[in-house]
Amino acid sequence: MNQKKDPKSQQINIELGEKEAEGIYSNLAIITHSPAEFIIDFTRVVPGVPKAKVQSRIITTPQHAKMLLKALTDNIEKYESRFGAIKTLEQPQQQFGFVQNKDEKIN
Numbered sequence: 001m002n003q004k005k006d007p008k009s010q011q012i013n014i015e016l017g018e019k020e021a022e023g024i025y026s027n028l029a030i031i032t033h034s035p036a037e038f039i040i041d042f043t044r045v046v047p048g049v050p051k052a053k054v055q056s057r058i059i060t061t062p063q064h065a066k067m068l069l070k071a072l073t074d075n076i077e078k079y080e081s082r083f084g085a086i087k088t089l090e091q092p093q094q095q096f097g098f099v100q101n102k103d104e105k106i107n
Contacts, residue, residue: 024044024056028043028052030043033062036061037059037060037061038060038061039057040057041056041057
């Protein structure tokens with residue numbers, strides 16, 4: 001007998017390595033895109049240090065980028081309903097934090 005499994009009930013085992021479990025702190029993300037992909041470079045800016053190194057680069061499809069946006073929006077709403085509103089600076093004195101690089105295009 002050939003039974004098809006419901007795709008929604010299918011589980012994926014995800015392995016989290018020791019190094020990845022430590023995580024990487026980032027306080028700046030630069031987002032660029034092409035017609036086929038979104039690139040998110042995570043970096044860490046330290047006051048007084050004029051240079052920052054990309055700590056991690058994520059390359060994903062536009063569809064997955066939009067799914068990530070929805071997942072982040074959902075999680076932020078849940079966080080704020082439990083812990084209160086997350087405050088952000090309206091006009092930072094310098095470009096700092098998670099930003100989108102609107103001028104850069106990737107071929």
